[in-house]
Structure formats: C-alpha cells, structure tokens
Amino acid sequence: MVCLGNICRSPLAEGILQSKVNEALVYVDSAGTAAYHVGNLPDERSIAVAKQYGIDISKQQARKFTEKDFLKFDIIYAMDKSNYQHIISLATSDEDLEKVKMILNESLPDKNYSVPDPYYGGKTGFEEVYKMLNEACDSIIYNRL
Ligand code: 4NP
Numbered sequence: 185m186v187c188l189g190n191i192c193r194s195p196l197a198e199g200i201l202q203s204k205v206n207e208a209l210v211y212v213d214s215a216g217t218a219a220y221h222v223g224n225l226p227d228e229r230s231i232a233v234a235k236q237y238g239i240d241i242s243k244q245q246a247r248k249f250t251e252k253d254f255l256k257f258d259i260i261y262a263m264d265k266s267n268y269q270h271i272i273s274l275a276t277s278d279e280d281l282e283k284v285k286m287i288l289n290e291s292l293p294d295k296n297y298s299v300p301d302p303y304y305g306g307k308t309g310f311e312e313v314y315k316m317l318n319e320a321c322d323s324i325i326y327n328r329l
Contacts, residue, residue: 185287186271187263190216190246193299193313194263195226197287199234199241200314201321205329213257215249217270222246227303229310237314254280259328261287264298288316290323 185197194214202212216222224246225231234241251274253260260283262268268286275281288297299316302309 185212185214185261185263186217186249186267187214187299188216188218188267188301189221189303190214190248191221191224191227192230192301192303192310193317195241195244195246196230196234196310196314197261197263197299197317197321198244199239200317201324203239204321204325210329214244215247215253217249217267219248222248227310229302229307233307233310233314237318249274251276254283258283260284261290263287264301265296287320287324290321290327291316291319 185194185201187194194216198212198214205212226241226244231242249271254275260271262271262284265286268284271284272281275284286296286298288299289295299313300309302313
C-alpha cells in the first residue's frame with residue numbers, strides 16, 4: 185500500500201486489509217514515495233478513524249518505498265495517480281510494472297480514481313478515505329484471494 189507520506193492513507197489501507205486476512209498467509213505492508221515522515225507514527229486522525237472501527241494502526245512506522253519492494257511484494261497498490269507514476273518510474277521490468285495497481289480500481293474497475301489526500305482537511309476526509317479503502321479491500325479479497 186503506497187501513498188505520499190505513509191502517514192495518512194496507506195497506513196489505513198495496510199491496517200484494513202491486514203485485519204481481513206490471516207497474517208500468516210498474506211503479508212501486508214505500506215510505504216510512502218516521499219521521505220518527509222520516515223520513522224513517524226501514522227497521523228493521529230488516521231489512528232483515530234481506524235480505532236473507531238476496531239483496528240489498531242498506532243504501531244506502524246513510516247518508511248519510504250524502494251526498488252527492493254518489487255522483489256518482496258506480489259501486488260503494489262498506489263493510492264493516487266502521482267504515487268502510481270512515481271512507483272512505475274522505479275520499475276525495472278515488465279514483471280515489476282504489472283505488479284502496480286491503482287487501489288480503487290479493485291472496487292471501481294478501470295476508472296483510475298485516486299484516494300483523495302486527507303492531510304490538509306478535517307476529520308471527515310479521513311472517514312471518507314476509510315470507507316473507500318474498506319470497500320477496495322473487500323474487493324481485493326473478492327477479486328484476488
Ligand atoms: P499520505 O498524506 O500521503 O496519505 O500519508 C500526506 C501526508 C503528509 C503530506 C502529504 C500527504 N505532507 O505533505 O507532509
């Protein structure tokens with residue numbers, strides 16, 4: 185799960201999908217394309233909205249996406265178009281490229297919609313992001329697992 189800062193959207197996506205699948209069978213992680221927040225905990229508004237739905241994301245720590253992630257993961261979900269472009273710019277093979285998907289295409293196929301960046305908005309934005317990601321994660325399980 186990849187966004188820009190790895191403190192708002194992708195930590196939620198990681199927590200939501202991991203809560204729906206067995207950790208021993210499916211490993212979910214998240215990262216950011218930017219390094220501004222490396223080592224930081226998720227944004228308190230993401231922690232709060234996840235907690236409302238019984239998911240604890242408070243122990244995650246932001247890290248930067250690297251080329252090595254192409255070796256480690258089968259599918260790489262971008263939260264928005266800019267993250268998508270950044271990730272594919274680091275791909276070194278067709279196999280790498282095929283791993284990169286827009287996460288909302290799972291629930292809303294072929295639309296290439298972005299998960300809006302909630303960082304500069306209020307609490308409502310985080311609630312909306314949670315709902316979008318929850319639907320996308322249900323679709324990931326239905327479509328792929
Ligand atoms: P995220 O949100 O990409 O969903 O983690 C953001 C977090 C921080 C910033 C931008 C977006 N920032 O500019 O610091």
